[in-house]
Amino acid sequence: LSSRASAILRPLDIPLSGEIAGAYDGSWKGSGDILESVCPSTGEIIARIRTASPSELHETLDKTRDAYKHLRALPAPRRGEILRQIRESIASKREALGALVSLEMGKIRTEGVGEVQEFVDICDSAVGLSRMMNGRVVNSERPGHSILEVPNPLGVVGVISAFNFPVAVYGWNFALSFAAGNATLWKPSPTTPLCAIAVTKLIARVLEANDVPGAAASLVVGGSDIGEAIVQASEVDLVSFTGSEKVGREVGRAVQSRFGKTILELGGNNAAVVMPDADLSLAVPAIGFGAIGTAGQRCTSTRRLYVHRSISDKVLRALSGLYSAISPGDPLESTTLLGPLHSKTAVNTYVTALTSLRASGAEILSGGDDLEPLPAPLATGNYVKPVIAIPRTHDPLKEPWNKELFVPILNVAIFDHLEDAINWNNAVPQGLSSSLWTRDIRNVGKWIGPSGSDAGIVNVNVGTSGAEIGAAFGGNKVHKCLSQSTGWGRESGGDAWKQYVRWSACTINFSDNAPLAQGVNFSI
Ligand code: NAD
Numbered sequence: 001l002s003s004r005a006s007a008i009l010r011p012l013d014i015p016l017s018g019e020i021a022g023a024y025d026g027s028w029k030g031s032g033d034i035l036e037s038v039c040p041s042t043g044e045i046i047a048r049i050r051t052a053s054p055s056e057l058h059e060t061l062d063k064t065r066d067a068y069k070h071l072r073a074l075p076a077p078r079r080g081e082i083l084r085q086i087r088e089s090i091a092s093k094r095e096a097l098g099a100l101v102s103l104e105m106g107k108i109r110t111e112g113v114g115e116v117q118e119f120v121d122i123c124d125s126a127v128g129l130s131r132m133m134n135g136r137v138v139n140s141e142r143p144g145h146s147i148l149e150v151p152n153p154l155g156v157v158g159v160i161s162a163f164n165f166p167v168a169v170y171g172w173n174f175a176l177s178f179a180a181g182n183a184t185l186w187k188p189s190p191t192t193p194l195c196a197i198a199v200t201k202l203i204a205r206v207l208e209a210n211d212v213p214g215a216a217a218s219l220v221v222g223g224s225d226i227g228e229a230i231v232q233a234s235e236v237d238l239v240s241f242t243g244s245e246k247v248g249r250e251v252g253r254a255v256q257s258r259f260g261k262t263i264l265e266l267g268g269n270n271a272a273v274v275m276p277d278a279d280l281s282l283a284v285p286a287i288g289f290g291a292i293g294t295a296g297q298r299c300t301s302t303r304r305l306y307v308h309r310s311i312s313d314k315v316l317r318a319l320s321g322l323y324s325a326i327s328p329g330d331p332l333e334s335t336t337l338l339g340p341l342h343s344k345t346a347v348n349t350y351v352t353a354l355t356s357l358r359a360s361g362a363e364i365l366s367g368g369d370d371l372e373p374l375p376a377p378l379a380t381g382n383y384v385k386p387v388i389a390i391p392r393t394h395d396p397l398k399e400p401w402n403k404e405l406f407v408p409i410l411n412v413a414i415f416d417h418l419e420d421a422i423n424w425n426n427a428v429p430q431g432l433s434s435s436l437w438t439r440d441i442r443n444v445g446k447w448i449g450p451s452g453s454d455a456g457i458v459n460v461n462v463g464t465s466g467a468e469i470g471a472a473f474g475g476n477k478v479h480k481c482l483s484q485s486t487g488w489g490r491e492s493g494g495d496a497w498k499q500y501v502r503w504s505a506c507t508i509n510f511s512d513n514a515p516l517a518q519g520v521n522f523s524i
Contacts, residue, residue: 002377004332005039005046008103011096012198014047022193022221023052024200025060026067026214032056032222037194040106040340041330043380049193052220054229060185061235063215064156068183070213072153079179080130082210086178087123089202090116090171097167097198099332104194105166106340106382107294108331119171119199121469122492126175129497133180141518144511151501153181154261155237158230160251162243163342164297164406166192167199169265172469172492173240174203174217180500182237185218187230191342193221231255238263238500242299245404245430245485252487263499264487265474267404268432270455270464271304273421273447276311278437279461280318286463287410288322290435292386293465295328295341296408300433300457300465304401305388305412306421312414316365319388323366328383329374340382341407350384350407357400357409361392365412388412396427404430404485418443426454429485431477433457433464454478456486472496 001009006016014020021028022035030050037047052060071079090097098113105112138147157177161169170186177184188196200219207214220226224247230236231254240263241251248266255262272287274280290302307315331339341347354368367387373379386408391400394413401411415421425434434455436447448458456476457467467473472494475486490496516522 001046002042002044004377005044005103008096008099009046009194012093012100013201014194014198019048019050020197022049022197022219023056023060024204024214024219025063029056030221035190035193035221035223037104037191039103040342041103041332041381042377044377046103047194049197049221051222052226057220057222057226057229060215060218060220061156061233063213064183064185064218065235067213067215067218068153068155071178071183071216072181074181076130076133076179076181079181080127082206082212083123083130083175083178084127085206085210086203087120087127089206090123090199091120093198093202094120097195100195100198101167102331102339104192105163106331106342107297108336108339109334111294112331115165115168118168118469119175122171122175125469125493126179126497129176130179133497133501135503140507142509142515144509144513146508146510148506148508150504150506151180151498152504154500154502155182156235157182157184157238157240157500158233158236159184159186160227160230160239160241160243161186161188163189163191164294164299165242166195169242169491170196170199172473176497177500178216180497182500183216183218185220185230185236187220187222187227190221190223196221228254232258234258237261240489240491241265248487261499263489263491265299265489265491266485266487267430268299268301268475268486269303269402269404269428269430270300270433270435271306271425272302272435272464273306273418273425273437274308274311274315275418275436275438275440275443276308277439278311279439280311280315282461283437284315284318284322286435287319288326290463290465291410292323292326292338292408295339295384296386297342297346297406298465300467302410302435302464303404305410306415306424307412309414309416316388316412320366323386323388326386328371328385330378338386341384342382344382346407347382347384349405350409353400353405353407353409354387357389357391363390364388365390384408386410394424396424402428418446422447422452426478429477429483431455431475431484432486433459435459435462435464437461469493
């Protein structure tokens with residue numbers, strides 16, 4: 001193993017040689033297929049992981065179910081106190097875990113650390129919630145009666161996560177699920193297993209110190225077969241899936257067919273709209289970060305840019321200048337702003353998309369030419385140049401506008417009226433994030449109101465990517481002709497916790513009579 005990789009793995013207690021167990025339910029195991037973790041910056045194989053076999057998965061499901069019975073008996077504030085300790089444990093490894101995210105996923109170090117910070121932040125929020133996950137008392141129409149709505153723990157929450165946020169997305173789910181009294185079973189992306197193993201080790205130590213069964217935070221590293229088995233498992237009450245629209249559709253159908261619950265957080269195809277009165281000193285860098293950050297591999301990455309005709313030359317000149325100042329490099333270096341794509345497959349997607357843009361007559365404003373070879377060991381990494389393109393036509397229902405490609409290609413179109421830009425923003429099947437740049441309060445009113453952006457995230461003078469944990473995160477859509485390709489999930493802040501409980505409606509009779517509701521008379 002390179003010294004670069006071993007320096008990152010050692011402080012996180014990840015073995016530097018041999019095969020690493022990828023399943024945990026109180027003890028570590030894994031006798032399934034071997035999976036390799038490959039560093040996207042260099043192509044180095046950094047670990048071999050033993051995945052869970054089908055029988056181990058079923059054993060883990062049973063233990064996770066038992067752990068739920070233990071957790072539900074703990075008062076919620078006690079669960080909050082354990083979460084506080086988990087928060088401390090994760091925070092104490094903030095830099096080390098952030099570096100591991102960089103090494104294994106490929107995002108730049110500051111984004112890797114930021115992702116760990118999200119885990120810490122959502123733990124803080126869930127610690128507070130553990131004393132505030134309140135039900136309510138409802139007025140009864142019957143004398144001497146009270147109605148309570150009681151939030152009770154659901155059971156087992158299965159979290160299936162994507163490669164691009166290998167720490168934070170689990171954090172969003174785990175913290176709320178645990179505070180609500182559920183046991184959580186995590187199946188991370190098969191290409192970021194080490195991040196999951198490192199996080200689970202930190203959580204497991206805290207659980208053990210508090211006499212909570214380790215299966216309260218179970219882990220099963222594996223591929224789509226393990227994912228499918230979790231989706232089918234009747235032991236899993238809620239499946240929280242983060243990933244592509246294609247897989248999300250299958251997951252949604254399968255869980256619905258057994259009347260399980262889902263949270264679906266799927267792809268985005270996010271637009272930024274720049275009005276003539278926008279402050280370009282804020283807008284241009286934010287659009288640059290939205291489109292280039294994480295090499296275009298955030299669900300909230302800016303993929304479409306709609307610029308008002310009167311300022312289009314100025315905006316595109318400034319943005320092209322920003323692009324030409326950024327070149328890809330080692331994501332572990334503090335000065336690097338653009339890391340590699342996560343996989344060779346993504347590089348192929350990028351090349352195919354660029355070829356097709358060229359073939360259809362798009363103007364390539366930035367990027368698109370060959371990349372100078374990077375020095376070893378980066379020469380074998382998945383680096384590409386980010387692209388700004390002006391496709392020849394704009395039709396939000398057709399390629400390249402209607403697809404999320406998950407590579408750093410920003411497509412640009414020019415508009416004359418805000419209403420057109422809002423219609424274009426809304427016309428695609430995805431509805432995750434959106435951003436308007438303006439100083440005019442009337443534009444803000446149109447954008448955030450009922451006829452404005454129909455995405456789940458509707459920002460003003462803030463880019464499409466980089467959400468805080470406070471507001472619930474997820475997709476919306478009102479366009480009636482299209483499917484909603486982002487899902488309707490809500491995770492993290494806001495009222496998202498309410499999905500991790502089952503609501504018990506309890507009518508209690510304190511009186512000496514037993515009247516029926518609605519005055520129904522059934523006297524015998
Ligand atoms: P993916 O859909 O390929 O994989 C996601 C997870 O699903 C992985 O753990 C994978 O092993 C598992 N999986 C694959 N097939 C399965 C099946 N049949 N049944 C159950 N599980 C299965 O996604 P990806 O390439 O890892 O991630 C990129 C996608 O994730 C993008 O579309 C991105 O927009 C989306 N994403 C969305 C959000 C959000 O909050 N909306 C956040 C991050 C990523």
